[in-house]
Amino acid sequence: MVFTSFNFLIFFPLLVVIYYITPVRFRWLTLLVASYFFYLNIKPVFALFVLGVTISTYIFTRLIDQTNVESRKKSFMLLNIFLILLPLFFFKYFSHINAGIFSLLESIHIRWPLPALKLIFPIGISFYTFVAIGYTIDVYNEEIKSEKNIGILALFLSFFPLILSGPIERAKNMLPQFYSLKIIDYSIIVEGLKLMLWGYFMKLVVADRVGLYVDTILNNVSQHNGTTLLFASFLYPIQVYADLGGYSLIAIGTAKILGINVMQNFKRPFFATSMSEFWHRWHISLISWLTDYVYTPLSFALRKYGIWGIVTALMITFLISGVWHGAALTFIAWGFLQGLFLSIEALTNKKRAKFEKKHNLGKNGLYIFIEIFFTFILFAASQIFGRAGNITDALTIYKKIFTTAGSKLFIADVGILVFALLGIFILLLNDFMCEYFPHVKLLRNKNKYIRFFSLLLLLMYIISFGVFDSGQFIYFKY
């Protein structure tokens, strides 16, 4: 059962009814049962992993709180992190390590058949593992007391709107809310529904329709010329934004209807004027997690090296981000490029600020447009590695873009492309308006007729042009 499945459209309204007739002090229990029911419906055995992570995290965080010896606290923290990372490493990296060992043995003429396991990747494991690690570190740093109620902790780690693809939330935000699941008003439910509706638009109308074209091209790199590959490479970041951004909005809207506020995960990323700003607008929950638990401790430890300590910390953080997505060389290349872009920006920050101040470029529309365009190009260029099946394909795309550009664009089905581009236009227009004209609203207009007809139009557009059979969200595979 996923957000775009018919089962979810039956499950969620039923849950809302049961939730609101449950006495307030037992609502957390309703959510816990619903969350495990939701996850068991994906694949029953997956629930064992989130249960294991929950039990381990509960035991070790309680031990951290109950000891006064600093070295013991640290040991409990590190032991829990090690234990809960084990399944993630196993499922994500075992087959790569296995293949690597096998190649190495073969290269020295040793044929030793290693067990090759056909593993089904537990969806969401990357996300709830990070949530659990963040919680463990927060308890160790005394930012939060360990949760005494294992049921509430279990709910935090398995909360169904977030478990499959985030946002990666923090205990400080979520745990207090589970203790105060009060009656909420109609306007908050409507706000939640609006978020869900826009999320469905992003996913079904934009991401999945763009994906029909982009997948045709980028799954067959050798068959297409530079122009087509360039065009598909420009569309792919928008597909990812619409897919994960759409999922996030559905998750946030679902939680809101249940009275729970979840952090924003995207903030109009394609209007960023630098890569540094981009990473404050794209997959915000992951990047803020990496900033708090990887970059800050690293850069703090390396601070005596000044700007070069920062550069080192950036490179390591984004290499970890790349590896979080997957163990393939393409993800490592992707992470390396992000670190490189941000490092160059950090090293040239003062010079750029002086240049902009000297020429009064801060509010120059053309300069801002060039910055936005250049930032998009950089991200799209790095996403070639993020999308490609292997390094050879990624390098082939680059080669063809630079050697066979100007050749004829492959269109395939005109209808798919036209409606994909129309969807993108609506999405980016909405983002543009929110960025520069936030007072102009349609879905949240003061006039109830404008609100009603905007909602109706949006719903009809989703039903008419949504792709309802394209399958999973992109980030399920991470």
Place this chain on the structure above:
Amino acid sequence: MERPEITNKLTAIFRKVFCNDSLVLSNDLSAHDVEQWDSLSHMLLITEIENEFVIKFKLKDLNKMRNVGDMIDIISLKTDC
């Protein structure tokens, strides 16, 4: 060390790190209020503060710094030790 003295020294450091001679500190000033104050420049700020006040922060101190007021409190504690 007294708060006014800490504030004066801190002001000089902020103006140097953010290249802004008109920057004025207040207790509730935070990263949201200062352009270019992000996780990258924050560490440069921390190093300058440690050098100026001859103190050493712990990682837990950083987590407690939500604004300039918190920063001054922590510096005051460390310089009085």
